[in-house]
Amino acid sequence: MLMLKIIISVTTLLSMAFLAISLNVTTPVTAGPFGILVIFIFAYLSSLGVVTYFIYFVNRVIARVSIMLVTQKPYPSLTFKRSYYFSTIIAAAPIMMIGLQSVGATGLYESMLVLIFVLIGCLYISKRVS
DSSP states (O other): OOHHHHHHOOOHHHHHHHHHHHHHOOOOHHHHHHHHHHHHHHHHHHHHHHHHHHHHHHHHHHHHHHHOOOOSSOOOOHHHHHHHHHHHHHHHHHHHHHHHHHOOSSSHHHHHHHHHHHHHHEEEEEEOOO
């Protein structure tokens, strides 16, 4: 588990650095399709790390507060690995919305489809991953 934390931390920091560099050095016209793909990949990896740590720490805070407030069965905390699994789906939502916006297809219908995708993905993870 410690290795997973290190890998996610390093990947997030490197992808944020490469994303910042590529956004400052190139334009969409000069980058071409491959450059745009690389930017979306770096954005997803950055989002993945941030969302993983956010879910992990918020869940730990909620678990600690529930220990103080609930006497019968406190809320169990998620492991870091399980937080990572959930964040793989949740981190894709902003990237999908950016992709939809880039082709001019953002609206209520598309936003609901992305939300349904995230909900089904999280439901699948919660049922299948132990």
